[in-house]
Amino acid sequence: MMAVKYQDVFSGFFLLIVSVTMFLATFSFEALTESQVGPDFMPKIIASMMMILSIIIIVNGLKRGKIEKESTGAYQTDEEEGKKSASQDEKKNLLPVMITLGLMIGYFVLIPILGFLIMTALYLFLQMLLLSHKSNRKIWLFAILSIATSTLIYYVFRSVFYVMLPTGIIG
Amino acid sequence: MLDMLLAGFESVLTIYIILLIIVGVFLGLIFGSIPGLTATMAVAICLPITYGMEPVAGMSLLMGLYIGGVSGGLIPAILLKLPGTPSSIATTFDGYPMAQKGEAGKAFSFAIVSSFLGGLLSIVVLIMIAPPLGKIALQFGPYEFFAIVIFSLTLIASLSGNSLSKGIMAGLLGIAFAMVGSAPIDAFPRFTFGFHSLDAGFNILPVLIGLFALSEIFISAEKKMKGSVKANLKKVNYKVSIKEYLGQGWNFLRSSVIGIAIGILPGIGGGTSNIISYVAAKNSSKKPEKFGTGIPDGVVASESSNNAAVGGALVPLVSLGIPGDTVTAMLLGGLVLHGLQPGPLLIQNSGDIVYGIFAALLIANVFMALFLFLGMKGFVRLLSIPGYILLPIILVLCVVGAYGVNNRLFDVGALIFFGVIGYLMIKFGFPLTPLVLGFILGPLLETNLRRGLMLSQGDFMPFLTSPIAATFLSITIVSLIFAIYKNKKNKKQESTDNLEKTGT
Numbered sequence: 001m002m003a004v005k006y007q008d009v010f011s012g013f014f015l016l017i018v019s020v021t022m023f024l025a026t027f028s029f030e031a032l033t034e035s036q037v038g039p040d041f042m043p044k045i046i047a048s049m050m051m052i053l054s055i056i057i058i059v060n061g062l063k064r065g066k067i068e069k070e071s072t073g074a075y076q077t078d079e080e081e082g083k084k085s086a087s088q089d090e091k092k093n094l095l096p097v098m099i100t101l102g103l104m105i106g107y108f109v110l111i112p113i114l115g116f117l118i119m120t121a122l123y124l125f126l127q128m129l130l131l132s133h134k135s136n137r138k139i140w141l142f143a144i145l146s147i148a149t150s151t152l153i154y155y156v157f158r159s160v161f162y163v164m165l166p167t168g169i170i171g
Numbered sequence: 172m173l174d175m176l177l178a179g180f181e182s183v184l185t186i187y188i189i190l191l192i193i194v195g196v197f198l199g200l201i202f203g204s205i206p207g208l209t210a211t212m213a214v215a216i217c218l219p220i221t222y223g224m225e226p227v228a229g230m231s232l233l234m235g236l237y238i239g240g241v242s243g244g245l246i247p248a249i250l251l252k253l254p255g256t257p258s259s260i261a262t263t264f265d266g267y268p269m270a271q272k273g274e275a276g277k278a279f280s281f282a283i284v285s286s287f288l289g290g291l292l293s294i295v296v297l298i299m300i301a302p303p304l305g306k307i308a309l310q311f312g313p314y315e316f317f318a319i320v321i322f323s324l325t326l327i328a329s330l331s332g333n334s335l336s337k338g339i340m341a342g343l344l345g346i347a348f349a350m351v352g353s354a355p356i357d358a359f360p361r362f363t364f365g366f367h368s369l370d371a372g373f374n375i376l377p378v379l380i381g382l383f384a385l386s387e388i389f390i391s392a393e394k395k396m397k398g399s400v401k402a403n404l405k406k407v408n409y410k411v412s413i414k415e416y417l418g419q420g421w422n423f424l425r426s427s428v429i430g431i432a433i434g435i436l437p438g439i440g441g442g443t444s445n446i447i448s449y450v451a452a453k454n455s456s457k458k459p460e461k462f463g464t465g466i467p468d469g470v471v472a473s474e475s476s477n478n479a480a481v482g483g484a485l486v487p488l489v490s491l492g493i494p495g496d497t498v499t500a501m502l503l504g505g506l507v508l509h510g511l512q513p514g515p516l517l518i519q520n521s522g523d524i525v526y527g528i529f530a531a532l533l534i535a536n537v538f539m540a541l542f543l544f545l546g547m548k549g550f551v552r553l554l555s556i557p558g559y560i561l562l563p564i565i566l567v568l569c570v571v572g573a574y575g576v577n578n579r580l581f582d583v584g585a586l587i588f589f590g591v592i593g594y595l596m597i598k599f600g601f602p603l604t605p606l607v608l609g610f611i612l613g614p615l616l617e618t619n620l621r622r623g624l625m626l627s628q629g630d631f632m633p634f635l636t637s638p639i640a641a642t643f644l645s646i647t648i649v650s651l652i653f654a655i656y657k658n659k660k661n662k663k664q665e666s667t668d669n670l671e672k673t674g675t
Contacts, residue, residue: 011599015340022347022362029359037624039354039361042617046346053340060336093393097594100392104385104566104587112580124563131392131559142560149564153571161220163575 008061012054019050096130103127115168120150176298179526183534188228192235192531196538199239204550206253207391207558208565210240214501215380216565218508219572226509226524231531233505237498238290238535241481242543245282245474246550249275257442258477261449265462265469272465276408279547281467282474284416287540289427289475293482294532296431297489301518301525305490308515313623314633318640320616322647323437323493328605329654330436330443333661341601345609346616348373355618368581375504377573377586378610382603383497384569385590388562390597409544411467419471422452430476434483437495437608448476482532489525491515493612500607 022043029040107123114122124146129137157163183189195217202213213236221229244255249266262282269278311319328338351362352372360370426448433444452472453462462469484495485502492513494500506513511521518525543550573586596603627633635641 007599011601015344025362029354029361037621037629039357039359042620043347043350043361046343046350050340050343050347053336053343056336057334057340060334096392097389100389101587101591104590107570108580108583108587111583120567124567127563127566128559131562132557133559136557145560149567153567157571157575161223161575163219163571164578165571165574166580 006061006065008064009058010061012056012058012061015054015057016051019047019054023047023051099130100127103130111166111168113168116165117150117154118168120153121146124149175522175526176529178523179528179530182227182523182527183231183530188231188531189534191224191228191232192535193538195232195235196239196535196542197235199236199241200243200539200542200550201239201553202236203240203243203258204246204255204554205243205556205558205561206247206251206255207387208561209256209383210237210258211497211501212384212387212565213240214498214505215376215384216568216572218376218379218501218505219575221505222508222575226506226511226521227527227531229509230502230505230524230528231535233502234528234531235535235538237481237502238478238532238539239542240498241477242283242286242290242539243550244477245279245286246543246547247554249278249282249470250551251554258445258480259473260442261445261473262470264449264473265465265467266473268463268465269467269470274465277411277467278465278470279543280409280411281416281419281470283540283543284411285419285423285426285471285475286478286543287536288423289430290478290481290536290539291533292427293431293434293479294529294536295482297482297485297532298529301486301489304486305515305518308491309519311515311639312637313619313626314637314640315643317616317619317623317634318637318643318647319491319493320612320619322643323487324605324609324612324616325647325651327437327608329650334600335654335658337601338605341596341603342605342609345606345611346613347609348378348606349610349613350617355614355621368579373585373589373610374573374576374582375507375611376576377582378589379501379504379607380569380572381586381589382593382596382607384565385586386593386597386603388566389590389594391558391562415467419467422456422468422471423475425455426452426472426476427479430479431483433476434480434495435486437487437493442496444476444480445473448472485532488513489517489528492517492615494608497604497607500604500611503611 026040026043026047029038029043103123103126107119111119125142128142128146129139132142154165157165183192198217199210199213202208203210214233217232217236221232224232240256241258244259245262245266247253247255248259248262249270252263252267254260254263266278266282269275324342325339328342329335330338349372351369352360353370354361362369429448429451430444433447449462449469449472452468453459456462456468458466480496484499487493487495488499488503492503492515494503503513506517511517511524569586570583573582574580576582593603596606623634624631633640635644
């Protein structure tokens with residue numbers, strides 16, 4: 001609930017930290033040529049502008065959060081209910097997103113070891129399972145499609161576009 | 172100019188390139204027609220494929236994708252009330268009611284013909300004004316370029332998304348990401364955090380693909396996808412009399428001009444122009460109450476303007492090297508990949524390629540209309556391929572594309588990183604377009620600033636005293652003030668809306 005309402009405050013703080021870090025990092029830059037402004041000039045300007053804007057975003061977010069807080073106290077209508085279920089959905093839906101990210105990272109890390117062919121088929125299969133609804137999960141169709149697509153992409157890119165995808169243990 | 176265009180046609184009229192254009196238009200139409208897949212995604216995935224090609228061949232393929240991608244959206248918009256791309260949102264307003272009345276074929280005819288003519292008109296405008304504009308821009312020095320880049324970035328930041336501060340923040344983030352790697356002019360490695368793979372900075376391809384394609388996969392992971400959408404298309408009757416077409420003449424012309432003008436402005440493209448044209452058509456119509464009930468006027472307005480935005484968006488890209496929307500940002504990436512230097516020098520140094528691009532656009536436009544008329548049934552059938560099968564395959568293609576940039580897995584890591592950033596930005600309400608343009612224009616901004624300061628020996632005044640630079644900077648300030656004012660007004664509206672809700 002809190003995360004939804006104050007998400008601007010949250011993102012603003014995060015960006016503030018990023019911009020401060022960025023600003024501090026510029027002090028290690030050295031000018032390699034004789035010029036009026038060195039390589040640290042633009043980053044400093046951009047970082048300062050980001051700091052100012054993140055503070056604006058935080059302030060606006062706080063204001064909005066306040067307004068919503070006041071108004072949610074006043075009315076208990078359908079909208080409020082809708083918001084509640086929406087935030088519940090949010091929680092539930094974060095899991096498949098995290099799993100998707102996990103799948104992608106696993107795919108990325110394991111390609112050099114197991115090779116493109118095996119990992120792609122595996123990734124495709126698992127991702128299709130994850131994205132599809134229970135009622136239309138056709139395991140065999142997914143398996144065949146995954147293997148066929150992986151093979152097709154591997155050979156087309158190898159022989160037509162000369163992209164040498166990692167072979168891994170097969171090679 | 173005509174002989175240049177003829178030479179352009181000559182370089183494009185080979186079986187190989189025509190075939191590439193056909194493939195491009197076809198793929199573009201597929202991507203455009205399947206909701207959730209966009210023209211941007213189509214170009215992103217195909218960019219790596221164009222590596223090994225000659226510049227004209229590669230760009231021809233991309234132009235086909237662009238035209239096809241913008242046009243394909245009309246199919247699900249009319250049949251399913253689902254805009255395939257943001258460019259055809261307004262097509263659903265009248266197209267779907269027409270299909271409901273059993274006039275799907277008629278709606279298609281109007282949509283396809285206006286797409287074709289709108290595209291054609293805008294390409295002609297592009298061919299007429301881009302080269303002279305480029306010639307004027309040739310006289311620009313670092314001061315003028317600095318001002319133009321500032322102008323474009325501010326315009327983009329203020330026009331995309333609902334919040335001005337978030338838009339500008341996104342643009343700044345883009346500039347910041349572009350700073351990773353060697354600094355311009357003196358090549359000092361910045362923000363690499365000791366990773367030598369970052370010495371050359373982030374490659375544009377993983378950044379673009381990650382932000383626009385990967386983020387979409389995360390978004391769709393949130394909602395379990397149900398089975399496919401079912402579209403029924405039994406018999407279509409495309410018949411529309413010449414008189415009915417002619418009756419749309421003014422409407423078509425107005426909508427196309429709106430489309431071209433909006434396309435030229437940086438930051439907004441087909442996604443906005445179709446709605447503005449629809450509203451304009453409604454306001455100037457004698458029968459505004461009929462809009463929304465299924466009249467061809469609405470379809471014509473929307474579909475002619477979104478295709479007209481294509482030619483418009485290419486004007487600043489070709490003449491100044493400044494992209495007007497996300498697809499043109501991607502096309503700019505394509506030019507860079509082929510070793511071409513985007514900017515006013517492009518037409519002078521690589522005129523043959525630019526005119527080849529123009530010719531490819533004209534040819535792609537014809538194939539687009541042909542495919543839509545002849546292959547409608549096939550595209551409708553493709554609509555039923557479910558997203559849970561398509562999206563994983565698209566991710567794999569993204570990975571292959573990112574890997575192919577330098578044949579290293581590091582870029583795949585960058586791809587996933589930017590995918591996560593894109594997802595988070597969408598979730599937290601930050602627009603993506605300013606980030607991309609900041610990323611592309613950031614280095615240009617810094618190079619011109621530092622070059623200008625070298626020229627003036629550290630004096631900032633020439634940035635303000637050069638008449639062209641001063642004009643652009645003052646327009647920037649005016650547009651910024653206007654945006655802040657509009658933002659305030661919107662917010663007030665919002666809070667009064669809230670109060671009203673509380674009252675009831």
